[in-house]
Structures are given as structure tokens and as C-alpha cells.
Amino acid sequence: MARVTDTDQVSVLIVDDDPLLRTGLRMMLDGAEGIRVVGEAADGTEVENEVRRTAPDVVLMDIRMPGMDGLAATRRLRSRQSAPEVIVLTTFDADSHVLGALRAGAAGFVLKDTSPPEIVAAIHRVAHGDPVLSPSVTRRLMNRVAESDQDRRRRQAQDRLAVLNERERAVADAVGSGKSNAEIAADLYLGVPTVKTHVSNILTKLDLNNRVQVALLVHDARAGEPE
Structure with a gap:
């Protein structure tokens, strides 16, 4: 369901074990209109505390992390009342773990090499209640079952x-x-x-x-x- 209105800024929490990627995403998103980065986490075990602390609208969630991976973190997060939307970050569009994250409640996924404007657009879309997933991608993922x-x-x-x-x-x-x-x-x-x-x-x-x-x-x- 939509979390923000057209006039609201979208608050984002970045979750990735790679500090360089987190820094790059923060720099990119801080310069994007209508988006505000409110926090970062390096592992899935940190996500719930950071969500309680920062109350983001959208979580950018790496799928592969040591400790607790993005799949488990997404499942735990989306079981909460008033949970933020989750966009999964992945290196491969056919990653079988992506399907698990979508079943756990993620609103879609983007590849880590996706262009900055597309990542920004994806964040705005899920914040307003629209999934980031094409039917063709869904079919490809389903075919992996x-x-x-x-x-x-x-x-x-x-x-x-x-x-x-x-x-x-x-x-x-x-x-x-x-x-x-x-x-x-x-x-x-x-x-x-x-x-x-x-x-x-x-x-x-x-x-x-x-x-x-x-x-x-x-x-x-x-x-x-x-x-």
C-alpha cells in the first residue's frame, strides 16, 4: 500500500555489506530530488534496529550478506506492523534468492548496475505503492522453480x-x-x-x-x- 504522498520526501535506509557501495548509493540518492537517506546498515541483523531508529519509507536491501542475508531480513521486516517497503539489490536478475525475497514481501528488485535514474524511479514507485517487477521477469524467476x-x-x-x-x-x-x-x-x-x-x-x-x-x-x- 502507498506510504507517501506526491509531495512527501521518501526516506531510505541502505543495507549492504560493502561500504563502498553504501557510500556510492548514499551520494547518489542524497542528490536525488524527493529522496532522503536516513541511515545505513551493513548486515541483516542490524536492519530492525535501524528501521526502529530511522522509520524509513523504503529499504534498499542487499540479497547476499554475511550474518543474516537479505532474504531473512526481508522476511522478518515485512512481518512487522507498518513495515517499510523493501527493494532487493542483486547482482543477477536470475538470482534464485530474489524469488524468495519477493515471496517474503519485497516490492521488487533492482540490479546493482542499474542506472541511477532508474534506481531513483524504483524507490519513488514502491513508496507510492507500485511494485518494481515486470511480468517477464516474474516468469523467468518462476521458471527456476x-x-x-x-x-x-x-x-x-x-x-x-x-x-x-x-x-x-x-x-x-x-x-x-x-x-x-x-x-x-x-x-x-x-x-x-x-x-x-x-x-x-x-x-x-x-x-x-x-x-x-x-x-x-x-x-x-x-x-x-x-x-
Whole structure:
């Protein structure tokens, strides 16, 4: 859900074990309009304390760290009430750990060699409630799941989605296809506020905390189907 308004500055916590990368990210973000770096952490074990201290809107989370990695830190952080949004930082767009972080509640990921304007745009997007993940990337990540695991995940996902009514399931399927609220509204002949209400109800019924998790659940339910 959106954490800031269009006029707010977005506060960011940087989490990475590489001090040079943290310094580079801080310098870049401190010069970006509408963004304010409020703290840094070098390991996943430091994240919760830093979040309590700085109350960031967005956490830039390295996926690979000694001690507690970004996956475990994301899972612990997103289980909190009023948790900040998480963007995973990774070296590889096909890193299997990224999928785990997305399932744990991260709003998306960016590569460490992503251009500064794109990183800034990603931060603003997740702070305003939009995921940073394309359907094609989701499919590539999902394809990394072992075939033996696919059937089990498909059955579990289909059982979970069965609690939704017909309209909610249509909205969930559209979210899984990467459509925005405006696109869903146009396709289903609904108002955007109505779509937002359906998305909120879907998150509550499925006990999920963002649209990325809905999209992954829909992809699980479709696993093995032709594109």
C-alpha cells in the first residue's frame, strides 16, 4: 500500500555489506530530488534496529550478506506492523534468492548496475505503492522453480485463490498479468477506487501484504499452463 504522498520526501535506509557501495548509493540518492537517506546498515541483523531508529519509507536491501542475508531480513521486516517497503539489490536478475525475497514481501528488485535514474524511479514507485517487477521477469524467476515443486505450489496456490469471489479472482488474475489499477478498471468496466477496494480485500483474504505476492501466487496457480 502507498506510504507517501506526491509531495512527501521518501526516506531510505541502505543495507549492504560493502561500504563502498553504501557510500556510492548514499551520494547518489542524497542528490536525488524527493529522496532522503536516513541511515545505513551493513548486515541483516542490524536492519530492525535501524528501521526502529530511522522509520524509513523504503529499504534498499542487499540479497547476499554475511550474518543474516537479505532474504531473512526481508522476511522478518515485512512481518512487522507498518513495515517499510523493501527493494532487493542483486547482482543477477536470475538470482534464485530474489524469488524468495519477493515471496517474503519485497516490492521488487533492482540490479546493482542499474542506472541511477532508474534506481531513483524504483524507490519513488514502491513508496507510492507500485511494485518494481515486470511480468517477464516474474516468469523467468518462476521458471527456476524445480518441476517437482511446481505441482505442489500449483495446487496450494489454487486452493488459496479459491477463497476469492469471481470478481476478486478476475482482479487477482489481472494483477498477475502486471496490469495497473487503471488498466484493470478499463478491462473489467470498474472504477479505479473499486479496483483498489478489491485489491485490498484480496490482500486481506489471502493474508498477503503487496501486489507482488498476489502476482506470484497467480503465477504459481498457472504453473505448467501454456503461455
